[in-house]
Amino acid sequence: MTAAAEKAPPDGTREEVGRARRRKEDARLITGRTQWTDNIQLPGTLHVAFLRSPLAHARIQQVDTAPARGLPGVVAVYSGADFAAEQGSLPCAWPVSDDLVVPDHPPMAVNEVRYVGEAVACVVATDRYKAADALAAIEVDYEPLPAVLDMNEALADGADKVHEAGNKAFTWTFAGGDIDAAFRDAPVVIHRTYVQQRLIPSAMEPRAVVATTDGDTCTLYSATQIPHVLRVMLALTTGIPEHRLRVIAPDVGGGFGSKLQVTAEEVLLLLMTRRLGRPVKWTESRSEGNLTVHHGRDQIQRVKLAADRDGRVRGLSVDLLADMGAYLMLVTPGVPLLGAFMYNGIYKMDAYDFRCTGVFTTKMPTDAYRGAGRPEATYAIERVMDELAAELGIDPIDVRRRNWIAHEEFPYTTIAGLTYDSGHYEAATDRATALFGYADLRAEQARRRQSRDPVQLGIGVSTYTEMCGLAPSRILGSLRYGAGGWEHAEVRMLPTGKVEVVTGSSAHGQGHETAWSQIVADSLGVPFEDVSVLHGDTAVAPKGMDTYGSRSLTIGGMAVLRACEKVKDKARHIAAHLLEASAEDVEYTGGSVRVRGTGAGRTIQENALAVFTAHDLPDGVEPRLDAQATFDPENFSFPHGTHLCAVEVDTETGMSRIRSYVAVDDVGKVVNPLIVEGQVHGGLAQGIGQALFEEAVHDADGNLLTTTLADYLVPSAADLPDFITDRTETPAVSNPLGVKGVGEAGTIASTPAVVNAIVDALRPYGVNDVRMPCSPERVWRALNGGAS
Amino acid sequence: MARITVNVDGIRFEEEVEPRLLLVHLLRDRLGKTGTPIGCDTSNCGACTVLLDGKSAKSCAVLAVQADGCDIATVEGLAAGGRRHPVQTAFHEEHALQCGYCTPGMIMAAIDLLRTDPDPSDEAIREGLEGNLCRCTGYQNIVRAVRRAASIDGPVNGEQAAAREVPA
Ligand code: FES
Numbered sequence: 001m002t003a004a005a006e007k008a009p010p011d012g013t014r015e016e017v018g019r020a021r022r023r024k025e026d027a028r029l030i031t032g033r034t035q036w037t038d039n040i041q042l043p044g045t046l047h048v049a050f051l052r053s054p055l056a057h058a059r060i061q062q063v064d065t066a067p068a069r070g071l072p073g074v075v076a077v078y079s080g081a082d083f084a085a086e087q088g089s090l091p092c093a094w095p096v097s098d099d100l101v102v103p104d105h106p107p108m109a110v111n112e113v114r115y116v117g118e119a120v121a122c123v124v125a126t127d128r129y130k131a132a133d134a135l136a137a138i139e140v141d142y143e144p145l146p147a148v149l150d151m152n153e154a155l156a157d158g159a160d161k162v163h164e165a166g167n168k169a170f171t172w173t174f175a176g177g178d179i180d181a182a183f184r185d186a187p188v189v190i191h192r193t194y195v196q197q198r199l200i201p202s203a204m205e206p207r208a209v210v211a212t213t214d215g216d217t218c219t220l221y222s223a224t225q226i227p228h229v230l231r232v233m234l235a236l237t238t239g240i241p242e243h244r245l246r247v248i249a250p251d252v253g254g255g256f257g258s259k260l261q262v263t264a265e266e267v268l269l270l271l272m273t274r275r276l277g278r279p280v281k282w283t284e285s286r287s288e289g290n291l292t293v294h295h296g297r298d299q300i301q302r303v304k305l306a307a308d309r310d311g312r313v314r315g316l317s318v319d320l321l322a323d324m325g326a327y328l329m330l331v332t333p334g335v336p337l338l339g340a341f342m343y344n345g346i347y348k349m350d351a352y353d354f355r356c357t358g359v360f361t362t363k364m365p366t367d368a369y370r371g372a373g374r375p376e377a378t379y380a381i382e383r384v385m386d387e388l389a390a391e392l393g394i395d396p397i398d399v400r401r402r403n404w405i406a407h408e409e410f411p412y413t414t415i416a417g418l419t420y421d422s423g424h425y426e427a428a429t430d431r432a433t434a435l436f437g438y439a440d441l442r443a444e445q446a447r448r449r450q451s452r453d454p455v456q457l458g459i460g461v462s463t464y465t466e467m468c469g470l471a472p473s474r475i476l477g478s479l480r481y482g483a484g485g486w487e488h489a490e491v492r493m494l495p496t497g498k499v500e501v502v503t504g505s506s507a508h509g510q511g512h513e514t515a516w517s518q519i520v521a522d523s524l525g526v527p528f529e530d531v532s533v534l535h536g537d538t539a540v541a542p543k544g545m546d547t548y549g550s551r552s553l554t555i556g557g558m559a560v561l562r563a564c565e566k567v568k569d570k571a572r573h574i575a576a577h578l579l580e581a582s583a584e585d586v587e588y589t590g591g592s593v594r595v596r597g598t599g600a601g602r603t604i605q606e607n608a609l610a611v612f613t614a615h616d617l618p619d620g621v622e623p624r625l626d627a628q629a630t631f632d633p634e635n636f637s638f639p640h641g642t643h644l645c646a647v648e649v650d651t652e653t654g655m656s657r658i659r660s661y662v663a664v665d666d667v668g669k670v671v672n673p674l675i676v677e678g679q680v681h682g683g684l685a686q687g688i689g690q691a692l693f694e695e696a697v698h699d700a701d702g703n704l705l706t707t708t709l710a711d712y713l714v715p716s717a718a719d720l721p722d723f724i725t726d727r728t729e730t731p732a733v734s735n736p737l738g739v740k741g742v743g744e745a746g747t748i749a750s751t752p753a754v755v756n757a758i759v760d761a762l763r764p765y766g767v768n769d770v771r772m773p774c775s776p777e778r779v780w781r782a783l784n785g786g787a788s
Numbered sequence: 789m790a791r792i793t794v795n796v797d798g799i800r801f802e803e804e805v806e807p808r809l810l811l812v813h814l815l816r817d818r819l820g821k822t823g824t825p826i827g828c829d830t831s832n833c834g835a836c837t838v839l840l841d842g843k844s845a846k847s848c849a850v851l852a853v854q855a856d857g858c859d860i861a862t863v864e865g866l867a868a869g870g871r872r873h874p875v876q877t878a879f880h881e882e883h884a885l886q887c888g889y890c891t892p893g894m895i896m897a898a899i900d901l902l903r904t905d906p907d908p909s910d911e912a913i914r915e916g917l918e919g920n921l922c923r924c925t926g927y928q929n930i931v932r933a934v935r936r937a938a939s940i941d942g943p944v945n946g947e948q949a950a951a952r953e954v955p956a
């Protein structure tokens with residue numbers, strides 16, 4: 001039985017928080033009344049198409065836009081030179097180190113292109129077909145330059161350069177404990193190199209932008225996760241004053257980090273609408289998006305682990321190469337460093353040493369993709385813990401148990417310097433092994449090994465944690481991030497007693513309208529149906545930090561709760577006056593302010609009306625029953641869990657099939673189990689995608705070969721199993737809701753669980769690694785002695 | 789330019805179209821039927837799925853001129869009578885959508901799947917929806933939703949949608 005089914009609401013008497021409420025946002029989504037950016041048809045709209053570089057690296061000799069100008073429907077044609085004076089440089093908001101090289105990044109290339117897909121010109125026309133037609137008439141002369149594709153080669157002496165300043169973007173180090181002592185005389189030392197292949201986030205809604213101006217104010221509609229951050233960044237980049245710029249994220253069809261960006265197209269469309277005085281619109285095709293939506297992962301991890309013979313980990317050393325691609329985008333250099341604090345996972349150790357080198361290559365820049373640094377780190381530690389278990393002949397769960405932080409040791413400050421506030425790894429693991437039938441599957445595995453069954457069974461373990469709820473502003477400051485980590489909310493009682501909630505957290509599939517309604521319904525004691533949630537428009541929700549890093553509930557939800565508390569304070573004050581009681585004698589309970597010990601009371605709805613009429617308010621009280629709150633967390637939150645995966649590997653064909661998958665997650669208190677389970681499912685699918693199917697592949701010249709969904713294998717329903725999901729509930733103590741966040745958990749946990757299972761199946765054949773994605777070919781090669 | 793007649797969700801349209809115009813662009817850009825989204829340019833994602841004369845079709849893989857004389861049912865017409873189609877209800881009940889971008893296509897594909905196989909196994913559902921990609925849900929709740937819709941009494945799914953269409 002699933003968590004969602006258990007908690008299905010049988011009646012209306014339960015508290016809202018914890019109920020599997022069906023989502024409010026579904027009504028428009030299942031009937032096709034959704035407002036996607038591409039649906040927006042403003043009168044007089046012109047359509048933009050971009051001409052993109054076919055070369056990974058070249059000098060632009062000349063762009064001749066003249067032949068395209070007279071073509072039917074063409075209104076304007078621009079090259080980079082036309083924007084050079086005003087386009088600025090796309091921002092990097094995370095200057096991680098003193099030695100960081102931040103190359104100039106013009107939204108439209110002017111002198112040089114550095115990845116296939118970089119925009120070099122564009123056509124503005126009366127419809128999208130005509131705009132695309134006219135691209136063919138633009139002539140560009142390129143002088144090819146050497147492509148730089150391999151990180152190790154890029155760092156070698158005399159390597160061809162991506163930028164004048166060289167190919168090294170930065171070096172960043174962290175050291176905790178005495179690493180030399182940990183490795184000195186260590187009885188067991190394990191060295192491994194893991195490759196985090198480049199991924200394409202592949203939100204189903206392609207990016208789209210509509211920009212318009214009334215001559216005074218510019219409005220930008222964009223399929224973005226970050227309308228608020230975007231507004232600030234666009235104001236800084238284009239010089240359009242912030243108060244004359246409105247950014248709207250209408251319904252957004254998934255993001256997974258890929259829409260956490262300030263893109264070239266957003267900047268350029270703003271410039272174009274200003275120039276032309278008409279609305280302009282651009283929607284990418286999938287092939288264009290695979291080239292130009294920032295990519296994820298792409299790291300090489302050299303990992304060294306020292307342990308005692310009883311399996312106790314002494315120390316861990318990580319040397320990371322992180323491919324930045326050609327430029328630094330919004331948080332490009334920060335992504336690998338989000339992992340820096342997670343390589344130690346849930347384990348205690350004496351020393352930990354981390355070094356990251358950011359490397360420029362002539363590829364699309366990388367940036368946040370679901371998990372952002374933490375899946376990579378978790379993969380490395382969970383893979384290497386399995387290697388340690390294999391080396392010592394200990395069960396992989398036992399080796400973890402010998403090292404993890406025990407429940408009674410929380411709060412625990414890790415070797416990476418984070419304080420994990422809560423956790424119960426024993427409970428999650430016990431539950432997972434029971435649901436999985438761990439012992440039986442191990443027995444079956446032994447039988448298959450014994451009988452040399454051509455189909456071997458592998459069991460993969462992943463006991464992950466992650467830092468969520470990005471983030472305490474002070475910590476972000478110490479890491480040189482360019483913004484804070486707070487979130488904002490406003491709660492307004494309307495005259496008729498209904499409630500409007502304004503949130504700075506910008507949902508794109510997460511279900512905020514539902515979850516926030518549940519929180520407000522409980523806090524104010526109003527019906528769930530009486531709450532509506534507004535978001536995603538800087539004119540409606542003027543303050544916010546948006547949605548990423550599993551921060552919405554832990555920070556945005558907390559801001560909503562705080563705003564409710566302030567509303568209740570006001571209601572108490574006003575009602576006490578109306579009830580002729582002193583403020584100390586009244587209490588707020590069940591949606592009413594009541595005088596203690598008497599039957600007298602006033603509902604919040606009555607108070608709302610009294611405030612509207614304002615006929616009899618206490619002196620000095622403004623006629624409004626609303627409040628704003630901004631919440632800045634003091635710590636991250638640390639969801640954790642135990643995932644177990646059984647994979648059947650056909651040793652003759654290399655084919656892997658997931659036979660069962662158990663995910664037991666501890667995300668603290670749960671507001672809506674239905675939504676939580678959905679987040680876990682989706683996360684698992686993406687993590688399994690990395691393990692088995694997905695990879696952005698380039699040829700030797702730097703052309704992306706996986707530009708379509710036929711080549712870049714986003715898993716389909718037929719590729720995935722049913723998941724068994726369950727939860728343990730160890731409330732976070734770092735926020736009053738006790739919540740931890742769930743958006744990235746499945747993705748973080750599942751990749752190592754699957755690969756550990758495949759490697760476990762192949763161990764009797766002398767295999768100790770398969771490079772991701774573990775395609776049948778790679779598995780077959782690993783089995784047959786070739787490089788995987 | 790070619791002159792075509794199409795019936796979309798029970799309304800008849802006569803349009804002059806370029807021969808290369810895709811059906812999905814006719815629906816979205818010309819007829820304002822933006823309930824049907826576009827997710828790719830290689831007919832792989834299924835976001836644009838509609839029913840063409842009762843059978844599911846990827847409207848990005850059909851030219852508008854090929855749809856001349858056809859009945860087209862989109863997600864927008866399913867609840868035309870004010871009552872949701874059982875597949876819509878099932879998607880809501882089972883939380884079979886998150887961002888909802890794949891949902892119109894997924895619902896239309898599911899309706900067609902149930903038309904041809906009214907009581908599909910989980911495996912048949914997974915195989916049957918293979919051409920419709922979802923990046924958010926991991927599919928499990930979509931499979932549950934289709935199974936739930938299959939078990940709902942009442943007009944057989946798909947026929948109900950077809951019944952609402954006004955003959956050309
Ligand atoms: S848009 Fe038609 S299949 Fe992708």
Ligand code: FES
Nearest residue numbers: 886888922923924
């Ligand atoms: S619900 Fe987002 S793609 Fe399916």
